[in-house]
Each structure stands twice: as structure tokens, then as C-alpha cells.
Amino acid sequence: MEKLFKGYMKFRKDDFESHRELFKELGRQQKPHTLFIGCSDSRVVPNMITQSDPGELFIVRNVANIVPPYRETEEYVSTTSAIEYAVQALEVDTIVVCGHSNCGGCAALHKSHDELESLPHVRKWLEISKEVPGRVDRLMTSDSPEEREWLTEQVNILVQMRNLLTFPYIKEKYERGVLNIYGWHYIIETGELFSFNDEKEVFELLT
Numbered sequence: 001m002e003k004l005f006k007g008y009m010k011f012r013k014d015d016f017e018s019h020r021e022l023f024k025e026l027g028r029q030q031k032p033h034t035l036f037i038g039c040s041d042s043r044v045v046p047n048m049i050t051q052s053d054p055g056e057l058f059i060v061r062n063v064a065n066i067v068p069p070y071r072e073t074e075e076y077v078s079t080t081s082a083i084e085y086a087v088q089a090l091e092v093d094t095i096v097v098c099g100h101s102n103c104g105g106c107a108a109l110h111k112s113h114d115e116l117e118s119l120p121h122v123r124k125w126l127e128i129s130k131e132v133p134g135r136v137d138r139l140m141t142s143d144s145p146e147e148r149e150w151l152t153e154q155v156n157i158l159v160q161m162r163n164l165l166t167f168p169y170i171k172e173k174y175e176r177g178v179l180n181i182y183g184w185h186y187i188i189e190t191g192e193l194f195s196f197n198d199e200k201e202v203f204e205l206l207t
Helices: 002-018 020-026 046-050 078-089 104-108 120-129 132-139 145-164 168-176
Strands: 034-039 057-062 094-100 180-186 193-197 202-205
Touching (some): 002 020, 034 046, 034 078, 057 078, 104 120, 104 145, 120 145, 132 145, 145 193, 168 180
Parallel strands (some): 034 057, 034 094, 094 180
Antiparallel strands (some): 180 193
């Protein structure tokens, strides 16, 4: 905890002071341009990866960067409500779904019901991406664990991008060309970022 307190003091002394005018502008309003849907993994830091300032990204994070398909419900829906707020209230013009290497949530998609017995809520949450393992099996060209890992993470990103288009207001804006949707695969150990190319249907390294 001491590390967190010291970090805050450093922020107040250095970072806040260097951005004082920006924080003053942000004090009563926000106008982010991008909804960033990422994994809760502690190693993935959206603002650091994109070098964005406070107020630029509206960030939603959960296990395995999942987007539940749209549905009308009286349940409490965290990710769905955050997406709704970003697109409808804040009117972002871009949505990024960002997966990453060595994703524990994606790895768990290949585990059995019993193996996830101690994580019942995670197990239920991952059901949204239950089609991923089958799709990965059909795409595998070898028995390489590395290939399975990358394919799982990338196919999972594509499933979430598709799920975004089940939201009526997202589909309408996307088809009008006023909302862009991107799929990113971030590699933790190298800092590389692969972006999905819709026309070629492949993830390409951003350079």
C-alpha cells in the first residue's frame, strides 16, 4: 500500500502539475474519442500503450475483453451499460477491442467445466466466447501451443467485434460510417501491436 501512496504523491507533484490546465478542462466534462475495450490483466495499460492523455479513452475492462451480445434486460449489466454510455451519451467515434498475449481468460476457454470449478463466475462469463475453441481447432496448422494461444486470443477478438454489431445503435452508426471498430492484439513481451485488416482478414503488425 505504501507504494500506492508514494505513487499518488509523485502524481500530484509531477504529472498533475504538468497537466494542470488539462485537468481543469476535464473537471466538469469529458469528450473521449475512443471506447477502449480491454482485458482486466494488470500488464495491459491502455493509456501507456496508446500514449493518450486523460479524457481521450473511455475504458471498459473485464476478463478476456469480452462484449456480451446485445439484449434488453432488467439485470445489472456492467459492460453493456458502459458501451451504451460511451456510444450514445459520449458519442465516441471509435471502438477498439484489444486482446493480448498470454491471456489467462482466453486460455481458460480450453479448460473443462471441472477445471474451472473454483471460478464459477469466470466460467459463466466465458460462455459468451464458447465458440472460440472450436473455431481455433479448425484453424490450427500444427500442434504448437504458441499457435493455439495466439489463435485463441485473435479469434476471441473477432467474436467481440461481431458482438458489437448486435447493438442496434452501433450497427446503425457503423453502417453510416460515423463509427469505426478496430481489433487489436497486443504482445506484452515485445510491445508489438497487431491490428485486424478487414479486407485481408488477417492481423497485421502496426509499424
